[in-house]
Amino acid sequence: MKPKILIVDDKVQNLVALETLLCDLDVEFVRALSGNEALQKVLEHDFAIALIDVQMPEMDGFETVELLRKIKKTKYLPVIFVSAIYSENYYRIKGVESGAVDFITKPIIPEILFGKVKIFLGIYEQKLQLEEEIKRRIKIENELAESEEKFRTISTSANDGIIMIDSNDNIIYCNIAAEKIFGYKENEIVGKTLDRIIRSGKHHDTFINALRKLKKKEKSTIADKIIELTAIKKNENEFPIELSLSSVKINKEWNAVGIIRDITERVQANTKLQKSEAKYRSIFELSPEAIVLADQFGTIIDTNDRLFDWLGYESKSVIGKKLFKLPFLPKESSKRIIENFHKRMAGKEVLSYELDFITKKGEKRIGLVLASPLKNGKGRISGDLILIPDITERKADEELKGMLIKQLETVNLELKEFAYVVSHDLKAPLRGISTLAEWILEDYTDKFDTEGKEQLRLMISRAHRMHNLIDGILQYSRVGRVKEDKERIDLNILIPEIIDSLNPPENIEIVLDKNLPEINLEKTRIQQVFLNLISNAIKYMDKPKGLIKVGYEDKKEKWEFFIQDNGPGIEKKHFEKVFKIFQTLQSRDKMESTGIGLTTVKKIIKLFNGDIWLESELGKGTTFFFSIPKKHIEEIEI
Amino acid sequence: MKSNKPILVIDDDVxxxxxxxxxxxxxxxxxxxxxxxNGEEAFAYLNNEENEKPCIILLDLNMPKMNGIEFLEILKKNERLKRIPVIILTTSRSDQDRLKAYNLGVAGYMIKSMDYSEFVEVMKTIKSYWSISELPE
Known part of the structure; x- marks a missing residue:
């Protein structure tokens, strides 16, 4: 569009003259014949310049310009006054100071007019261009603001930290998430350098190198790769982060944007997982038993070294093989293992079972297969854990033990029969001898002299002694062989009964501790112990006033009983001897004794897991002690 | 003795x-x-109709051929003989023997004494007991 020039003059010939003078300009002329018309034209057009005649009737040029200056549109409209007379007063008119104003006096010198208008047109052109530029700038600014708003929204709502650095490693931007991650308050990070938030360490050198390359625009790994680094919080605490970095150009300056993620939890979870993995790995490796891990298709995933120790096959040679194709399983075992494997994979319970294995050397071993299905996180069966303890030796031991027990049972039975035979077959002839001797003594008493009678009596007494010895052996052999149930025994009742049965002579007083304990034992056995010890004390009593004490002490783990007498006493050198079978301290002719009673007592106490011993002073008396553990008794109760 | 019927002693030891x-x-x-x-001889005696049924049997346990327990088992199944009181006279103090004998319904269990005079006392007691105890026909 051509720039427009307003020309105002009350004389048409003057207007024509002006147009003619300026006809070389590429402009459009708009005429106004009065100030009023000029004001009207101004509203209809946008003008580059106005040429106004000063001397006009009604409203002169100055008044017109004064009014134009009041209209916003023409406040700065460049005006050239055309006047016949030049006056200094022109400068004083109102409104002239704003906007460009010039003067030209008549007669008009065409070159001057042409020159002035051209200058004003140039100013107009510039003004238009400036306005255009301003518009463009405003548009750009708006767009920029919009894009910045978008970026800010993304950046503030992001969970990941976003940090921007310049080429000197200064942090120039940081979002809320990043402030949170590093423990800073708002705007505290900006201005700090990168080394305040990234710790030099393991991966640090790689990172610095990559950053340098990134700055030099060389190909860099961190531009699109994620790397793990150690970061520092405001409070100097270290924590692991994950960083991805890319470079951006802002105002031709190199910048880098980093996206940061705090991976503390993940690293912790990983560490925990690694620890747990290490723990189970060590259990797996250190297990004294062979362990085989299979997947749900029966392919072996792993085995420990025990399998090699045991069967001679290395893990490597087995991993990847199917359960039913294992070199150490004979055909029958393969069948069973696969059968049970399928059962387990189907969710059925399979109890442990024994299985034959063949070692690499061809030796047969027996293993106990203990397996349990492995489940994944969703509870689905994902494999099988098979534990195989070697029970070959145990089985052999068990067999041997079974055999020994059987042998022992046979021997025991034989012994029992032997005891029976002894009891009857040996005693019967003895009884015959003794009876016949008695009859001879009775029926033929007048045919023997005193010596003959004494010899017969000795014969009878020897027969009796032998009878007692046989009874003693039988009694001794019965201890521990004859089974008897345990029962609660109140010693406050049992011991008086025993004493009663012994019918002690009147010169012997027997004193019992009050509140003897209740014990849980085989009655016959405990009876034999007290009977033998008390009867011995009575039998050997050599004092006119005998005193026998029976008592006990509760020693927490055990009971300690004692039987004390004021009898003849026993020499220390005989302390051990008294417990030996057939040992008597006095001649049997002087004191009829088998020498089996104490032996039997000791055997019973040993069966109770207790102990027996004595204290004695020659001439003053003897005390027999014996202990019975309480625990042992309870254990057997169960 | 209440009855005058014979006493049968079953023992292998002379x-x-x-x-x-x-x-x-x-x-x-x-x-x-x-x-x-022994038991066999005893049954031969008992089954002989010419012999009067004894009023009491004194039975030893340990005998050849048929021992006391075996004898009792057969005797107690015999309708005609099962009511004859049987007293065991033995050297065996075995619990098992005592148990078996009483399970088979013996009237007493005596241990043979080493002492003849003691044995006489035993026999006296048996006599006095059975002289007041009524016996079945």
Whole structure:
């Protein structure tokens, strides 16, 4: 569009003259014949310049310009006054100071007019261009603001930290998430350098190198790769982060944007997982038993070294093989293992079972297969854990033990029969001898002299002694062989009964501790112990006033009983001897004794897991002690 | 003895039999005493219709051929003989023997004494007991 020039003059010939003078300009002329018309034209057009005649009737040029200056549109409209007379007063008119104003006096010198208008047109052109530029700038600014708003929204709502650095490693931007991650308050990070938030360490050198390359625009790994680094919080605490970095150009300056993620939890979870993995790995490796891990298709995933120790096959040679194709399983075992494997994979319970294995050397071993299905996180069966303890030796031991027990049972039975035979077959002839001797003594008493009678009596007494010895052996052999149930025994009742049965002579007083304990034992056995010890004390009593004490002490783990007498006493050198079978301290002719009673007592106490011993002073008396553990008794109760 | 029927002694030991015989005599029994040396002989005696059914049987346990327990098992199944009181006279103090004997319904269990005079006392007691105890026909 051509720039427009307003020309105002009350004389048409003057207007024509002006147009003619300026006809070389590429402009459009708009005429106004009065100030009023000029004001009207101004509203209809946008003008580059106005040429106004000063001397006009009604409203002169100055008044017109004064009014134009009041209209916003023409406040700065460049005006050239055309006047016949030049006056200094022109400068004083109102409104002239704003906007460009010039003067030209008549007669008009065409070159001057042409020159002035051209200058004003140039100013107009510039003004238009400036306005255009301003518009463009405003548009750009708006767009920029919009894009910045978008970026800010993304950046503030992001969970990941976003940090921007310049080429000197200064942090120039940081979002809320990043402030949170590093423990800073708002705007505290900006201005700090990168080394305040990234710790030099393991991966640090790689990172610095990559950053340098990134700055030099060389190909860099961190531009699109994620790397793990150690970061520092405001409070100097270290924590692991994950960083991805890319470079951006802002105002031709190199910048880098980093996206940061705090991976503390993940690293912790990983560490925990690694620890747990290490723990189970060590259990797996250190297990004294062979362990085989299979997947749900029966392919072996792993085995420990025990399998090699045991069967001679290395893990490597087995991993990847199917359960039913294992070199150490004979055909029958393969069948069973696969059968049970399928059962387990189907969710059925399979109890442990024994299985034959063949070692690499061809030796047969027996293993106990203990397996349990492995489940994944969703509870689905994902494999099988098979534990195989070697029970070959145990089985052999068990067999041997079974055999020994059987042998022992046979021997025991034989012994029992032997005891029976002894009891009857040996005693019967003895009884015959003794009876016949008695009859001879009775029926033929007048045919023997005193010596003959004494010899017969000795014969009878020897027969009796032998009878007692046989009874003693039988009694001794019965201890521990004859089974008897345990029962609660109140010693406050049992011991008086025993004493009663012994019918002690009147010169012997027997004193019992009050509140003897209740014990849980085989009655016959405990009876034999007290009977033998008390009867011995009575039998050997050599004092006119005998005193026998029976008592006990509760020693927490055990009971300690004692039987004390004021009898003849026993020499220390005989302390051990008294417990030996057939040992008597006095001649049997002087004191009829088998020498089996104490032996039997000791055997019973040993069966109770207790102990027996004595204290004695020659001439003053003897005390027999014996202990019975309480625990042992309870254990057997169960 | 309430009855005058014979007493049957079943024992393989000659001296033991003599002891019983002598003790019975010493106790002034009026009953006749018959002897069998084992279970088989005893049944031969008992099943012989010519012999009177004994009023009491004194039975040893340990005997050849048929021992005391075996004899009792058969005796107690015999309708005609099962009510005859049987007293065991033995050297066996075995719990098992005692248990078996009483399970088979014996009337007593006596241990043979080493002492003849003690044995006479035993026999006297048996006599006095059975002289007041009524016996079945």
């Amino acid at each position: 001296i033991d039999s003599m002891t019983v015989k002598r003790a019975i005599k010493d106790c002034n029994y009026t009953n006749r005493v018959d002897f069998a040396r």
